Amino acid sequence: MTAPLRIGIAGLGVVGASVVKFLQENADAMAARSERRLEIVAVSARKREAERGVDLSAYAWEDNPLALAQRDDCDIVVELIGGEDGVAKDLVEAALQSGKQVVTANKALLARHGGALARLAEQQGVNLFFEAAVGGAMPCVELLRDGMIAGRAHGLRAVLNGTSNHILTSMERGLEYDQALAQARTEGYAEADSALDVGGWDSAHKLALLTTLCFGELPDLSSIHVEGIEELTREDFAVADELGYRIRLLGVATLLQDRRVFRAVYPCLLPRSTGLARIYGARNAVEVLDDWAEKVLIEGTGAGGQATATAVASDLVQIARGGVHAPFGIPSRLLRQASAVAMESRYGAYYLRFRVTDKPGTLAALTGKFAEHGLSVSSVRQRRRERENDEVPLYVTIHDTDEATVRHALSEIQKESFCTAAPMLLRIETD
Ligand SMILES: NC(=O)c1ccc[n+]([C@@H]2O[C@H](COP(=O)([O-])OP(=O)(O)OC[C@H]3O[C@@H](n4cnc5c(N)ncnc54)[C@H](OP(=O)(O)O)[C@@H]3O)[C@@H](O)[C@H]2O)c1
Incomplete structure (x- = not known):
């Protein structure tokens, strides 16, 4: 077997402590999958004395997580601190810059800085894996x-x-x-x-x-x-x-x-x-x-410590198997700028909730407004009167149309005297 891969873990909270436990209990099975052992060498969190339900005595302790990025005996840095900026970002950047592989569960960080961090990982020829950032144990x-x-x-x-x-x-x-x-x-x-x-x-x-x-x-x-x-x-x-x-x-x-x-x-x-x-x-x-x-x-x-730990561990086994992959599957130089598509362009069916005065003619007035805006009603439901002030909730579904038309109709209907509160809109998805 090749030499073990040495891991530094930053963050020993819900996920971090579970990762330590998982690696302690499954070291042999993980090594069998990758033909390489994974060993924790150092850990870091804020409170050294905190009881975390795992034995940390075999590992070096770093008060400052950034020190993990500088340790020569550390091949992989696992970032489990969280937050879109601050120490988590500094640590991931420093680790990549030092040529270390990185595993993180931090969706907030990657949603904000994923493009730049992926570029850095690719420049450095290392992996930046994040299975645990989305869907916990679900791969x-x-x-x-x-x-x-x-x-x-x-x-x-x-x-x-x-x-x-x-x-x-x-x-x-x-x-x-x-x-x-x-x-x-x-x-x-x-x-x-x-x-x-x-x-x-x-x-x-x-x-x-x-x-x-x-x-x-x-x-x-x-x-x-x-x-x-x-x-x-x-x-x-x-x-x-x-x-x-x-x-x-x-x-x-x-x-x-x-x-x-x-x-x-x-x-x-x-x-x-x-x-x-x-x-x-x-x-x-x-x-x-x-x-x-x-x-x-x-x-x-x-979510949850145990489920999320399995995703972190899977990333570690992938790294131990060898190879370097673009973090997002596609090399970052080929990633396009995100397109801006207005919500108003959505085309589909809608569910609308109104509060209206409980008076004769209200329903006719409301459906008349839909017709005026070219909206085709598929169902109307009136529930029991909710309050003592002659208001009733009305629930309307309308056939496929574009959202701009629905929103325009709602803003007009809201001005009507029979409408006692702002209407609410939910989209209806298809199978
Ligand atoms: N919890 C979940 O179910 C779940 C699921 C998927 C992904 N995630 C992601 O996993 C990451 C960790 O989440 P978590 O739930 O484990 O958080 P958590 O329980 O709050 O743990 C955070 C850990 O980071 C440490 N920490 C915070 N600031 C630090 C600093 N400045 N220096 C050193 N250590 C610091 C804390 O130290 P102390 O313990 O000493 O305070 C703690 O051990 C986040 O990115 C989160 O989004 C969580």
């Missing part, structure tokens, strides 16, 4: 970078945030948003600050990376339209269910005829029969639509 990075590298993908849809999916699954069972969020926190599926998760930004970070792997456009958050799940009510789920749909927060990327890529994260209605509609709780899934391969769907545990 979607490898699927797109290696498995489907010769593919002709034209679309990608994905459930990318376990916290949000857990909340949506609870709302499906009758909880209101606040109750579902509180439950997710109690059960350990949501952080105290879950704004990035429920606001759609964690999904956007991951979608940025998947889009680069799939369509060869540089990671770029600014070109992604992002909506979160905070405005949903349990009534939306009840109405969706009556209509044969489930609600999921999806990352969507579509290759358009002119080769630009439409990208968005939004909650949407999905037919119950769709694979993605059957992803429950904290699970994640990625669906790739390919001209030749048709539909490929993978599902897995999207």
